[in-house]
Amino acid sequence: xxxxxxxxxxxxxxxxxxxxxxxxxxxxxxxxxxxxxxxxxxxxxxxxxxxxxxxxxxxxxxxxxxxxxxxxxxxxxxxxxxxxxxxxxxxxxxxxxxxxxxxxxxxxxxxxxxxxxxxxxxxxxxxxxxxxxxxxxxxxxxxxxxxxxxxxxxxxxxxxxxxxxxxxxxxxxxxxxxxxxxxxxxxxxxxxxxxxxxxxxxxxxxxxxxxxxxxxxxxxxxxxxxxxxxxxxxxxxxxxxxxxxxxxxxxxxxxxxxxxxxxxxxxxxxxxxxxxxxxxxxxxxxxxxxxxxxxxxxxxxxxxxxxxxxxxxxxxxxxxxxxxxxxxxxxxxxxxxxxxxxxxxxxxxxxxxxxxxxxxxxxxxxxxxxxxxxxxxxxxxxxxxxxxxxxxxxxxxxxxxxxxxxxxxxxxxxxxxxxxxxxxxxxxxxxxxxxxxxxxxxx
Numbered sequence: 001x002x003x004x005x006x007x008x009x010x011x012x013x014x015x016x017x018x019x020x021x022x023x024x025x026x027x028x029x030x031x032x033x034x035x036x037x038x039x040x041x042x043x044x045x046x047x048x049x050x051x052x053x054x055x056x057x058x059x060x061x062x063x064x065x066x067x068x069x070x071x072x073x074x075x076x077x078x079x080x081x082x083x084x085x086x087x088x089x090x091x092x093x094x095x096x097x098x099x100x101x102x103x104x105x106x107x108x109x110x111x112x113x114x115x116x117x118x119x120x121x122x123x124x125x126x127x128x129x130x131x132x133x134x135x136x137x138x139x140x141x142x143x144x145x146x147x148x149x150x151x152x153x154x155x156x157x158x159x160x161x162x163x164x165x166x167x168x169x170x171x172x173x174x175x176x177x178x179x180x181x182x183x184x185x186x187x188x189x190x191x192x193x194x195x196x197x198x199x200x201x202x203x204x205x206x207x208x209x210x211x212x213x214x215x216x217x218x219x220x221x222x223x224x225x226x227x228x229x230x231x232x233x234x235x236x237x238x239x240x241x242x243x244x245x246x247x248x249x250x251x252x253x254x255x256x257x258x259x260x261x262x263x264x265x266x267x268x269x270x271x272x273x274x275x276x277x278x279x280x281x282x283x284x285x286x287x288x289x290x291x292x293x294x295x296x297x298x299x300x301x302x303x304x305x306x307x308x309x310x311x312x313x314x315x316x317x318x319x320x321x322x323x324x325x326x327x328x329x330x331x332x333x334x335x336x337x338x339x340x341x342x343x344x345x346x347x348x349x350x351x352x353x354x355x356x357x358x359x360x361x362x363x364x365x366x367x368x369x370x371x372x373x374x375x376x377x378x379x380x381x382x383x384x385x386x387x388x389x390x391x392x393x394x395x396x397x398x399x400x401x402x403x404x405x406x407x408x409x410x411x412x413x414x415x416x417x418x419x420x421x422x423x424x425x426x427x428x429x430x431x432x433x434x435x436x437x438x439x440x441x442x443x
Contacts, residue, residue, distance in 0.1 A: 009286070009288040010163040010164055010165055010166075010198065010288075011053060011054060011163075011164060011165075011166045011287065011288060011289075011290060012052075012053075012054060012055040012058075012060075012161040012162060012163060012164070013051060013052065013053055013161060013162070013163075013164040013166060013195050013203070013204070014050075014051070014052035014156075014157035014158055014159065014160030014161035014162070015049075015050070015051060015052075015157055015160055015195065015203050015204045015243050016049065016050045016153045016154075016156035016157035016160060016243075017047050017048070017049045017050075017153065017243055018047065018048050018049075018149050018152060018153040018156075019045055019046070019047060020046050020047060020048050020066065020067065020068070020146060020149055021042055021045045021046045021223055022039070022046075022105050022138075022142055022223065024138055025038035025039060025040045025138075026038055026039055026105040026106065026135075026138050026139070026142065027039070027105065027106045027114055027135055027138075027139075028102070028103065028104065028105060028106065028221060028223075029069040029102065029104055029105065029106040029107070029109060029110050029113065030069050030101075030102030030103075030104075030110065030113070030214070031102055031113070031214075031217075031218035032113050032116045032120040032121075032124075032321075032414065033119070033120045033121070033218040034218040034219075034221065035218070035219075035221060036117060037221050038135075038221075039105070039221050039222055039223050040222075041221075041222040041223070042222060042223040042224070043103070043216075043220070043222045043223065043224035043229075044067070044103070044223070044224045044225040044229035044230070044233065045223075046066075046067035046068070046101075046104060046223060046225060046229075047066075047067055047232075048064055048065070048066045048067070048146075048149060048150055048153045049064070049065050049153065049243055049244075049245045050062055050063065050064045050065075050153045050154045050156070050157035051063050051157060051195065051204060051206065051245070052154070052157040052158045052160070052161050053166070053290040053291065054161075054290025054291075055161070055290075058289070058290050059090075059093065059290065059292070060087075060089060060093065060158075060161070060290055061089070061093040061094065061095075061290055061291050061293060061350065062083065062089065062093065062094050062095075062154050062157060062158065063094075063095050063097065063206070063245075063247075064079075064094075064095070064096045064097070064150055064153065064154055065096075065097050065098075065099065065206070065245040065246060065247055066096065066097070066098050066099065066150070067098075067099050067101055067104060067225045067228070067229055068098045068099065068100075068101065068104040068105075068107060069098065069100055069101065069102060069104050069106075069107070069109055069110070069213075069391065070098045070100065070107070070109045070387055070390075070391025070392075071096050071098050071107070071146075071389070071390070071391065072107065072108055072109060072390060072391065072392065073346065073362070073389060073390035073392070074108075075107070075143060075146060075147055075150075076096045076389045076390060077091075078147050079094075079096060079147055079150045079151055079154070080094045080096075082147075082151045083151060083154050083155070083158075086155060087155070087158055090293065091295065092293035092294055092295035092348060093291070093293040093350075094154075095348055095350070095360045095385070095388055095389060096150065096388065096389055097247040097248070097360065097385050097387060097388045097389075098248070098387040098388075098391060099213060099225065099226075099228040099229070099246050099247070099248060099387075100212060100213045100228075100248050100251065100364075100387050100391075101213040101224065101225045101226045101228055101229060102212075102213055102214050102216070102218075102226065103213070103216060103220065103222065103223055103224030103225060103226055103229075104223065104225075105138075105139070105142055105223070106139055107139060107142065107143055107146070108139060108143065109391055109392070109415070110414055110415065111131070111416070112126075112321065112324065112325070112328075112413070112414050112415070112416055113414055114131060114135070115127045115131075115324065116321075125319070126321075126324040126327075162197075163198055164195050164196060164197060164198070164203060165194075165195075165196045165197075165198065165286070166193065166194065166195055166196075166286070166287040166288070167193075167194050167196075167284035167285055167286045167287060168191065168192060168193045168194065168284060168285055168287055168352075168355070168356055168383070169191075169192055169194075169279045169280075169282060169283070169284035169285060170189055170190060170191045170192070170279065170380070171190040171192065171275045171276065171278055171279040172188045172189060172190050172275070173188060173190045173209050173271055173272055173275055174188055174271075175211065175256050175257050175258075175268050175271060176188065176209065176210060176211030176251070176254040176255070176256065176257070177211075177254065177255065177256075177257045178253055178254060178367065179212075179253055179254065179255045180253050180400075180405065180407070184253070184367075185253075185366075185367040185368050185371055186210065186211075186254050186367050187210040187249050187250050187254070187367050187370040187371065187374075187384070188210075189208075189209075189210070189249065189370075189379075190207065190208070190209050190272070190275055190276065190279070191207070191208045191383040192205060192206070192207050192208075192276050192279040192280065192284075193205065193206040193207075193287075193383075194280055194284060201241070202239045202241075202242040202280070203241075203242060203243070204242060204243045204244075204245065205235060205239070205242060205243075205244050205245070205276060205280065206245040206246075206247065207231070207244070207245070207246055207247070207272065207276050208246070208247045208248065208249050208383060208384070208385060209246075209248070209249060209272060210248060210249030210250050210251040210254055210367065210370065210384075210386075211227075211248075211251050211254040211255055211256055212251050212254060212255040212256070213225070213226035213227065213228055213248075214226065214255055214256065214259060215227050215256045215258075215259050215260075215264050215265045215268060216259075216260075216262070216265060217259060217260045224265075226265060227256065227264075227265055227268035227269050227272065228246040228248070228269075229269075230265050230266060230268070230269025230270075231244070231246060231268075231269040231270075231272035231273050231276075232244040232245070232246055233269065234269050234270055234272075234273035235273045235276060235277075238273060238277060247385045247387075247388070248385070248386060248387050249370060249384050249385065249386060250361075250365045250366060250367045250368075250369050250370035250384060250386055251364070251365075251367070251386065251387075252363075252364040252365050252366035252367070252386070252394050252395065252396070252407055253366040253367055253400070253407050254367055256268055285355050285356065286355070287352045287353070287355055287356065288353065289352055289353040289355075290352070291350030291351060291352050291358065292350070292351045293348060293349065293350050294348065294349050294436050295346060295347070295348045296346075296347055296432055296435075296436060297344050297345065297346055297347075298344075298345050298347065298428055298429065298432045299342045299343070299344060299345070299428075300342055300343045300344075300345050300395075300421055300422075300425045300428060300429070301341065301342045301421070301422040301424070301425070302340070302341055302342060302343070302417070302418060302419040302420065302421055302422060303401075303419045303420050303421065303422050303423075304419065305339055305341065305418050305419050306326075306329075306419075308330070308333060311326045311329050311330050311333070312326075312330065314326035315327045315330055320410075321410060321413045321414055322410070322413050324413070325413040325416070325418070328416070329418060339418045340417075340418060343392065343393065343417070343421075345362060345363070345390075345395075345429070346362050346389050346390060347359075347360070347361055347362070347429070347432050347433060347436065348360035348361075348388065348389065349433070349436045349437060351438050351441070354381075354438075354440045354441075355381065356381050356382070356383060357377075357381060357382055357383070357437065357438065357441045358383040358384075358385060359373065359382065359383070359384045359385065359433060360385045360386075360388035360389065361384065361385065361386045361388060361395070361429070362386070362387075362388055362389050362390035362391065362392070362395075363386065363387070363390060363391055363392055363393055363394065363395045364386065364387065364391065364393070364394040364395065364407075364411075365386040365394075365395040366394070366395065366396055366397050366400060366407060368397040368399065368400075368426075369395070369397065369426070369429065369430070370384055372426075372430060373430070373433065376430075376434070376442070376443065377437060377441050377442055377443060378441050378442070378443060381441055382441070392415060392417075393411065393412055393415040393417050394407045394408075394411045394412070394415070395421075395425070395429065396408040396420070396421065396425075397426050398423045398424075398425075398426045398427075401420055401421055401422075401423050401425070401426075402423060404420075408420055
């Protein structure tokens with residue numbers, strides 16, 4: 001490993017990992033077409049990994065990555081509160097980023113998917129009964145254990161802090177393609193953060209690439225990390241003792257070019273690992289200041305919700321996920337509840353001095369957001385994480401909301417949302433980021 005240290009100043013960094021592979025059979029998340037079985041075997045062990053950045057006097061931060069489809073804000077907020085109570089870190093200085101592997105256990109993001117039966121999308125129906133009690137308890141107990149483990153891995157990293165050289169750079173990978181429009185928008189950037197001991201030994205590497213974790217299909221009923229898990233394994237084999245971490249960019253409408261074979265998972269993991277190695281061995285920009293975090297919440301309005309009579313008609317005639325959600329909406333209304341008219345949405349920025357800004361966005365954000373951000377701000381100093389701190393639906397662009405389809409419309413009901421977003425959400429999100437961005441990162 002090249003030392004590559006044009007700046008001799010170090011940053012205190014702690015590194016940790018913990019196993020989060022389920023210990024009992026569990027339903028997997030992410031595919032409505034998956035056979036209704038529980039995963040009992042493991043292809044890749046699932047992990048949570050943490051980096052603690054900065055000394056107490058500097059105002060430290062912690063980033064946690066998890067090999068899961070997503071982590072709900074209900075879980076993330078409890079982890080942040082516990083870490084903050086024990087360390088004094090402001091929650092804006094904590095981020096939990098999911099890899100979005102579809103080989104992870106269901107944690108509550110997509111309960112509606114578990115209610116789908118039969119051969120989706122040709123011959124299927126939705127169950128009227130609750131989840132089996134053992135399934136429901138397994139999900140609830142896994143979530144409680146997950147909260148404990150995320151707190152634990154963060155605190156181990158916190159206590160492991162020691163001087164390190166930190167640097168970052170960007171490469172590129174090319175296997176992600178737009179799954180809606182051939183040749184459509186994708187973000188091929190491969191940002192890499194390197195943590196090296198003062199002796200030049202690699203301690204940790206954090207990488208980011210924007211494509212879905214669906215190289216393995218719904219027929220693989222085993223716990224796995226998809227290409228992201230394979231990339232971590234290969235990097236850790238290349239650099240014994242180092243911890244490899246993966247976050248995901250604006251991948252809401254991006255997926256691997258080839259799918260369905262184990263060979264593709266291996267190949268894509270190898271491509272990422274080799275290209276990360278190239279970045280690690282090239283000149284990188286030193287980061288000597290831990291990040292300064294900001295966090296804000298914006299309200300994203302849904303489009304017009306159906307009336308009660310319209311919900312009734314949809315429930316009677318629509319046999320798709322929309323009809324199923326209509327039944328859930330009617331039950332909620334009849335129990336005296338209300339349907340949400342907007343989504344509270346968290347956005348975070350981490351500025352590492354003037355060298356790099358990390359934007360942490362919740363949910364499944366489509367690629368057009370990345371392209372607009374990189375057009376407006378400095379792409380050579382920008383890192384975009386999505387699936388961060390919450391995964392509760394897709395964040396479609398104005399164009400995709402108008403077009404409908406899966407990302408802009410149908411996916412909302414799988415995620416238990418009452419309607420597609422209003423078209424202005426794209427501008428609401430981007431305007432919020434603009435207000436949070438330090439001036440030096442603007443063009």
